[in-house]
Amino acid sequence: MLQHKTHYSIGELCDEFSVTARALRFYEDEALIAPERRGTQRLYTERDRARLAWILRGKRVGLSLSDIKELLDLYDIGDNRRTQRLKTIERCQGQVDKLKQQRVDIDATIKELEGFITLVKSQTADQSTQGK
Template sequence: MAKEFGVTTRAIRFYEDQGLLTPGREGINRVYSSRDRVRLKLTLRGKRLGFSLGQIKELFDIYDSARGEQAQLSQYLELLAARRAQLEQQREDIEAVLGEIDAFEAQCRSLLAQKARRREAGGPSSAA
């Protein structure tokens, strides 16, 4: 599974220690179910978004106990709302940074074009 997802076995076992994965055993060897594969995928996605393993586990735990009492359900809804807010903040941040990157790229390209024109006009000299 490590190769499959491009992570080390150490990382996978660490996720297991943290309760993110719960592989079965065949004798002593670990057997990963499709559930584990999904969870690993979600874990890596969470990581790409800057979530801590603890936060990711919270979400898993929530999902697992979806049949809890209504008080707990309400609590889950709260947590989900918090996550949603964070993600929307991130989305805003991403739009902002992408915009700035666009601007800076354009600036770079125009500088390069300028230099190219100067090379055509003024000859191959690099002097001013």
Template sequence: MSRAVIETPDASDRQAYTISDLSEEFGVTARALRFYEDEGLIAPTRRGLARIYSRRDRARLAWILRGKRVGFSLAEIREMIDLYEADEAHDIQRRVAIARCTERIALLKRQRDDIDAAIVELTDFIALARQSEP
């Protein structure tokens, strides 16, 4: 039983993507993608002057955006992705990633503590201010 012959080409089935393909798919500007390239995070091949992104490039981009969402700098992301390509077993890469994530979690927790402390202070202030209300 053959299924619908005409399927919407699934983005993940494609072999190659243009800069507009990926910017639309991931909701980022083409300019941002060029910026990531300048920063050494992606290296699409060229057809003439036009960038051709492979499936690997697309996967890289997905990782870049995931890293950004959780607050890693582009430099940190670049380092982790580079390690992934360099280290076949991904052994060093895994250690570094775990270390980075641990560090990041610690920072977020400290920030949460600071926020909680600020909330308490503000709440206390409101209580105090109410006492001198007419």
């Protein structure tokens, strides 16, 4: 049975994801994760771990913690009222649009930087030719 651990200590998650305990506690203060307790110590479940992965990826793409919280909450709500679902779709679509625009910007920036690199490299090649 390939079954991974069902519980993680704060230190384990820190090591796995290369974040500080301070950060994890901060995310908890901000209600992004809510690990159980064994006495005073935190016990993270597999679900908490998945949420953490989501949080960190969200950060890498430039979402704020409150954006991330909102999206995570939307996943969880399971609210069946139609209006609520429409709002959910709207919010998500908004983020998707932002991310798509961001991808356009990223591609343009990569292109420009790579062009510049090529230019500088060609100069370096010139000199090394002369330098021989």
